[in-house]
Amino acid sequence: MNIENSLIDLLVTVILSGMAGAAILFVWFDTHAWIEYAKLFRLAKWLKVAEFEKERQTVLELNGALPVKSCSSCQNKMTEPMLVAGRENYRAAMARHNEQRKQLGMPPLPEGIDPARIQPPSYLQYLNRRHGCFLVRLVSCPICLGFWLAVPLALVWMTLGGSWLSSLAGFLPVFFCELAFYFFLKKLP
Numbered sequence: 001m002n003i004e005n006s007l008i009d010l011l012v013t014v015i016l017s018g019m020a021g022a023a024i025l026f027v028w029f030d031t032h033a034w035i036e037y038a039k040l041f042r043l044a045k046w047l048k049v050a051e052f053e054k055e056r057q058t059v060l061e062l063n064g065a066l067p068v069k070s071c072s073s074c075q076n077k078m079t080e081p082m083l084v085a086g087r088e089n090y091r092a093a094m095a096r097h098n099e100q101r102k103q104l105g106m107p108p109l110p111e112g113i114d115p116a117r118i119q120p121p122s123y124l125q126y127l128n129r130r131h132g133c134f135l136v137r138l139v140s141c142p143i144c145l146g147f148w149l150a151v152p153l154a155l156v157w158m159t160l161g162g163s164w165l166s167s168l169a170g171f172l173p174v175f176f177c178e179l180a181f182y183f184f185l186k187k188l189p
Helices: 002-030 033-040 049-062 087-103 123-130 134-139 142-161 164-169 171-187
Strands: none
Touching: 002 033, 002 142, 002 171, 033 049, 049 123, 123 134, 134 142, 142 171
């Protein structure tokens, strides 16, 4: 009876640890909660949230999701020339569009790309592009971050009811359970 109870406890601990890690990964990668918490706890300046929101706003304006301010070089809205038929008009519109992007410090779009199809960056994409150090790349990868989340989860949960040896042996099941739950959550509509 004692062995069965300890195995059930171990299985429950692995599942709960995996679910906790998956919840953290889901909030980090698939929601904007991190930005809201950064504002709430006054970490926005340190985490460059204002810069991110400015860049996101610019991309939304350039692809027509928000009202666009007048282009300083042509005094027309950026999305209006894209509606004009004809290759020459398209090239002229793209030239004006790329000039506006240059003024905003953004790289020009290659020929054939419609600005209306550009998605605004996520916070992690912004961090990778502007501040691409090792730590940023580490927290931008679900598998990498999941690995480092599984280490303390396995240690904390397993040591509450077991030994250090059981926490080391429980790391891999926690890690794989965490990733399985996370990728399952991502597939949900």
